[in-house]
Amino acid sequence: MKVTIVGGGLTGLTVAYYLGHAKPDWQIQLYEQAPRFGGKIQTQRVDDFVVELGPDSYLSRKTEMTDLVTDLGLAETLVSNETGQAYVYDRGSMHPIPGGSIMGIPTEMMPFVKATLISWVGKLRAGLDYFKSPYSLDENGDVSIGHFFRYHLGQEMMDKLIEPLLAGIYGGDIYKISLLSTFPHFIQVEQKYGNMVKGMINAKMSHQKAGVSKGAQGAANVGDVPRAGKDTMTDAQFANKQAAQSISTQTSGAMKAAKGTASQSGMFRQLMGGLESVINAIVEQMPSNVTLTTEALVSNISYKDFVYRFDVNGQQVTTDMLVLSTPPATYKAWFTDDAGFDGVRNMEQSSCAIAIMAFDKSTFDGELKGSGLLITRKTDTPLTACTILNQKWPQTTPDDKIVLRVFIGKPGNDVVERYSDDELSEVALNEIQRIMNFEANPEWIKINRLIHCMPQYNVGHRAAITAVRDHVKEHYPNLYLIGTPFDGIGIPDGVKQAKELVQRL
């Protein structure tokens, strides 16, 4: 059997690695258009800094990635994030994310009542949800995150808490993103209990019955990339998920453990050598029946009589089996005469840029609180979030330095597309100085511009993807579509899809 994998990001490499081991007599070829493997995962070393230009960690409760890291012999190098209070910046003022909330949804009365972020009117409006009945979902059982939570908890809760927390993950428009494709458990809770307040009170009670400690309940953290799952969860799964997702909000003081220890406190994982150490290891340990090629652009894919034909840098190649692990836009140039792929090729993709800036501690004149901050969309700035890397990931930064990782780009603001790298550096620095109230200048700034990098799981996503998959199943034997357009946008989601495919094969 001759197998071709298109895309040398982590998802494609994971298919190649496990399939190569499982089928030693198959000839497996992987093509990557870029000069390097890894796709969005890109780590650079700058002096003693470990700089992530793309993703900076993964959610540990999604065990597939940790399993892969272990298989590659890198488990010893895993580190968890330091936990700390996260903040929301809203139009001139900074507020702690209220404790006892799960992804912005309050589960405890007192921290929510005391929260400075939400006005009394906003709190009252959220409380009135207790008397609401379920939202009328569309014919696919779907609704946007924005419409759902605005209906239940009101506009202020949406703007100040839920949108910064949830929209930041997808980098998109919260009034378009599908709840069914991103956080389906909220629909299940709402349908079961009638509204979110009753649902969260019940979830909280099941926490207590299950003995989840108070310290383990808290706000979701900056940078969480939860699974955009296919199935709604059972109550037990949901309760476990909540427990796993929570972080302590009571550790805003001293950062604890020594650098680089894999303490169990944080819910994210990283590797001492950065995420790209996984890419290097998987490439090095690739079984001998797998051939990996970079600078190999795949185009003109067509299918006839159980054979796939395509061009690699203009040269025609054939294969018996084809695995595509590329972003949605690639389908615009493939199977162009077949509307059955429209559901994937028409997916929107949002853009963002990341500015990473390093400061000398001795010259830094601001106050560094907790792990970072999220910025409300109503705040007049193109910035959406900032992580304080030396406090969240101390192993990435020399002791005498401070590193801020600033996210730029939100719906309706096109600076990421329009500005040069120098202009993006300038805007990121000026804006974060204003927001965090400091004047120090960085020793260096790195910009990574990611145009159309994040597939948008808009309302109807699940139905559209199911239609594409059904079409492929019927008309394209031995063609497999995986990766970020399909079952989740996070790193472990890609690894999971890759492993499930190998298992099926």
Ligand SMILES: Cc1cc2nc3c(=O)[nH]c(=O)nc-3n(C[C@H](O)[C@H](O)[C@H](O)COP(=O)(O)OP(=O)(O)OC[C@H]3O[C@@H](n4cnc5c(N)ncnc54)[C@H](O)[C@@H]3O)c2cc1C
């Ligand atoms: C800014 C940002 C931050 C993120 N942060 C996190 C995070 O903190 N945690 C997390 O879990 N996830 C995060 N993600 C998501 C994470 O980056 C992805 O889940 C993961 O990298 C996807 O890997 P992949 O292999 O599926 O796709 P990609 O990494 O996109 O790889 C696809 C590959 O296909 C190649 N390709 C495309 N077209 C062709 C062609 N025609 N021929 C040959 N090759 C082709 C591309 O060059 C690319 O290398 C983030 C994403 C972004 C954009």
